[in-house]
Amino acid sequence: xxxxxxxxxxxxxxxxxxxxxxxxxxxxxxxxxxxxxxxxxxxxxxxxxxxxxxxxxxxxxxxxxxxxxxxxxxxxxxxxxxxxxxxxxxxxxxxxxxxxxxxxxxxxxxxxxxxxxxxxxxxxxxxxxxxxxxxxxxxxxxxxxxxxxxxxxxxxxxxxxxxxxxxxxxxxxxxxxxxxxxxxxxxxxxxxxxxxxxxxxxxxxxxxxxxxxxxxxxxxxxxxxxxxxxxxxxxxxxxxxxxxxxxxxxx
Ligand SMILES: C[S@@+](CC[C@H](N)C(=O)[O-])C[C@H]1O[C@@H](n2cnc3c(N)ncnc32)[C@H](O)[C@@H]1O
Numbered sequence: 001x002x003x004x005x006x007x008x009x010x011x012x013x014x015x016x017x018x019x020x021x022x023x024x025x026x027x028x029x030x031x032x033x034x035x036x037x038x039x040x041x042x043x044x045x046x047x048x049x050x051x052x053x054x055x056x057x058x059x060x061x062x063x064x065x066x067x068x069x070x071x072x073x074x075x076x077x078x079x080x081x082x083x084x085x086x087x088x089x090x091x092x093x094x095x096x097x098x099x100x101x102x103x104x105x106x107x108x109x110x111x112x113x114x115x116x117x118x119x120x121x122x123x124x125x126x127x128x129x130x131x132x133x134x135x136x137x138x139x140x141x142x143x144x145x146x147x148x149x150x151x152x153x154x155x156x157x158x159x160x161x162x163x164x165x166x167x168x169x170x171x172x173x174x175x176x177x178x179x180x181x182x183x184x185x186x187x188x189x190x191x192x193x194x195x196x197x198x199x200x201x202x203x204x205x206x207x208x209x210x211x212x213x214x215x216x217x218x219x220x221x222x223x224x225x226x227x228x229x230x231x232x233x234x235x236x237x238x239x240x241x242x243x244x245x246x247x248x249x250x251x
Contacts, residue, residue, distance in 0.1 A: 007062050007064045010064045023169055024049055028053075032247075047069045050074055061078060094120045096120075122246045124153065125154060127148055134230060135187075168245075169243040185233045
């Protein structure tokens, strides 16, 4: 069996991918579950955004990610989304955050979410919009092309889980979760190899492409060219980079 991808790229995850409190608030509001409810968090990783007001069972295939979960946190099963070791309708909510596009069999995994819970809450990405982010468009066009081809995107996932609600999760200027677009107004952060290593879109790209693009960004930051082109970002508190919270409820 191939080792899970995050056994390789997830080693520094917990240090760079802290849950952002603004995203956490929106996610918690849309979970639609009370203190007596059960949430199954599939592709749970290190436990970001898991609710604390109700019971949670985490599902995660990577031992490296499981090892970074907090001591005393929710119980975790080592399993893959495509074959959840759980009975049908066992949970109130199936949760999946920034994970579906990593699943080896996304169709099977999405069908599993529907099998185990009547309510499905998924944080997905509109990859076409995501690829318009300045870092990809101007400095890493090859990664932008790859991003546009990535799937399933938010529309496909919404159709598969029967989502009736799609909420744009805007990225605040002081975003605490180091997602790929997290540093949109702090461009120097992308010069840090540790920050790049914890966004899969950058971690999995051709290193030569990254070296070339990051080198150009560094030069533009030093010359002031980046700031001249992107000075308008100083006026914004948050931007839409394609992150979408999808909610489906069959209750
Ligand atoms: C970007 S991380 C997101 C982790 C967590 N949900 C969060 O928001 O921080 C993607 C996660 O999906 C997991 N993953 C990859 N393939 C999977 C699969 N087939 N089934 C379940 N999880 C999977 C990875 O191991 C990794 O922990």
